[in-house]
Amino acid sequence: MSLEFGLKNLDFKRRFLLRALILSLPIGAVFSGLAFLHIIPISTACLCYFVNLFLNFFLLFPISTELQILRHYVVSLVQGENIRPLALSDGDIRDVAKAIGTLYKLLMSKTDTLEAQALSDAAVFDTLPDPILMLDNEGNVTNSNLPARLLLGEKIVSQNIDHLFSTNIFIASIEKVLKDKSESESVIFHAPEYGNRQIYAHISGLPRELRGRAAAVVALYDISKALSLEKMQSDFVANASHELRTPLSVISGFIETLQTSAHDDADARDAFLAIMKEQTEYMSNLIEDLLSLSKLEMGQDKALQDKVDLHEVIYDITQALKFKAFQHSVNVTINELNRIPKIIGDNQQIHQIVQNLLDNAIKYAPENSEVTIELKTVPEIPAAGQGVAQGRAVSIAFNNKGQKINKEDLSRLTEKFYRMQVHKDMKIKGTGLGLAIAKQIVLHHRGNLTVTSTTYNGNTFTVYLPIKQS
Ligand SMILES: Nc1ncnc2c1ncn2[C@@H]1O[C@H](COP(=O)(O)OP(=O)(O)O)[C@@H](O)[C@H]1O
Ligand SMILES: [Mg+2]
Incomplete structure (x- = not known):
């Protein structure tokens, strides 16, 4: 098998012959010297040289062939092909092959563990409710979680952050962290490319010794809803106070008039009291409605x-x-x-x-x-x-x-x-x-x-x- 295998492989054949020739060179030189000095005849020198070449060839061939088999074995391991047991006759090469096999098994089991770990890390990463991006030193996205892909699109990995966002203060904050001018940065900005949402971003640089591909982590929080809720609440309080203040000032105005200029005017008093009654009715309706609303908002569950x-x-x-x-x-x-x-x-x-x-x-x-x-x-x-x-x-x-x-x-x-x-x-x-x-x-x-x-x-x-x- 070895000879056939070796001869089929031209590259191997050339290298093998070259090695045999190089090994025979010193002996060749010695015999050439002896022939040159007429100590032995040229024919004897030639014969001795070829005998030596033949011996080298004979000794080297099996080792080279088995080394070649070993090389193919390693290449097959690297390519993940099915590995057949090796039939090697040289004990040392057999030991090396065995050691390579053990190393390969160890490596595979470590790779499996790492792959399983990476998959479970990705699943955990995806369950985080807010978008998270990992960036390399150049600001390219190296990894993202599901909420980030839902917000920014499926194909964000490998894109540079300044292609994804156009807001200068956000990009500048990222640059600051990537260039180690700051450990972390927080910014609030509008993202016109994503429905003009208001986003709170926290950018943290990874410690130098932990930096692999990722150099910084960016967490994004969509605060548009919270802000509009806050605005709605403050508008509501402003509106409610305004609505209550209007009838109150009407009532206090009439009370003042009744206490002064209209004190003895019976007709005016009746008319004013009717208006005041109407205004108090309005106020009590308003308070009732406000209470209903707040009760409803509190009891949504x-x-x-x-x-x-x-x-x-x-x-x-x-x-x-x-x-x-x-x-x-x-x-x-x-x-x-x-x-x-x-x-x-x-x-x-x-x-x-x-x-x-x-x-x-x-x-x-x-x-x-x-x-x-x-x-x-x-x-x-x-x-x-x-x-x-x-x-x-x-x-x-x-x-x-x-x-x-x-x-x-x-x-x-x-x-x-x-x-x-x-x-x-x-x-x-x-x-x-x-x-x-x-x-x-x-x-x-x-x-x-x-x-x-x-x-x-x-x-x-x-x-x-x-x-x-x-
Ligand atoms: N059936 C209706 N026909 C015409 N306009 C209506 C009708 N219902 C409500 N509206 C309009 O909607 C507004 C809000 O209604 P609502 O919240 O019940 O407040 P309110 O009746 O106290 O003014 C009303 O002020 C009115 O302008
Ligand atoms: Mg109504």
Whole structure:
């Protein structure tokens, strides 16, 4: 096998012959010297030289062949090919092959452990909720976790950070850390390329002795939601105080007038007291609405476990608002298009939705007009978005006639304290919180609230509530 193997391999054959020739050179020189000095004849010198060459050839060939087999064996190991046991006759080469085999097995088991470790590290890395990037000395991404890929795209590895972000202060902070001018940096910046999110970034340089491919770790936190929530809260407090301050200053103004100039004017006193009563009513409604809202916001995790009979709710509220409807000369009719099952929810909260929507329908309907409440079941909640339940639901549509609501108003009606200018001008009383409360409750029930407005059909506020809460 060895001879055949060796001869097939031209490179090996050339190298082997060269080695045999080089080994024979000193003996060749000695015999040439002896022949030159006429101590032995040239023919004897030639014969001795060729005998030596033949012996070298004979001794070297098996060792070279086995070394060649060993080389192929190592190459096969490196290439991960199937390894067959080696048939080596030279004891030393056999020992070397054995040692290489043991080393290879050890290396493989270490590689397996390392691969398993790398996989589990990547899985842990991916479960971290915030985007994390690892950067090399040049600012190229060497690794990223799943949230980072979701935010910045799948192909971020190997991209330079300044291709991913254009915000100068962020790039400058990274450079500072990579150039060892700072151990870590924190910045807040806008990322126009990612929906103009506000991002808080923390960049930490890895200690020099621990730096492999990665030189710095960048953790990104999307703080847009937290900031807008904070703004909403402070706007809410500002709005609520403003809404309370207005009637309070009206009341204190009238008290002052009653104490001074109108002290003895009975007519003025009656008129002022009526206004003050109206203002206190408004204040108490506002406080009630504010309390409802804060109770709702705090109890978002409250379990929904009442079996709510919507007929009963609608009947109760229609009765309660009968007098208001009568005062406005509005006729309320209820249409039940199919049999409505009981739904799972919070009985009191569903009363509040119906109360707020029916109150609006009556309040904003023109005099001598018709308000209808249409009840039906639907197979799915339309325009289902995040958090909206799937499956069968009940829809309750409140319709009143009136001027068509323009697009801008339509999109803002459920904002806290938002009231349409036309209704403020008409001095229709309200706090601007009714729809915000209804929307909160609907969301808590994983339902939906839609508004449509047309010149011909008037305004329709439809509440969708899932029949079951899964
Ligand atoms: N049925 C409706 N028809 C016309 N406009 C409505 C209707 N319901 C609500 N609106 C408009 O939406 C605004 C917000 O409603 P809401 O939150 O209930 O506050 P409020 O009724 O206290 O003003 C109202 O001020 C009004 O301008
Ligand atoms: Mg209202």
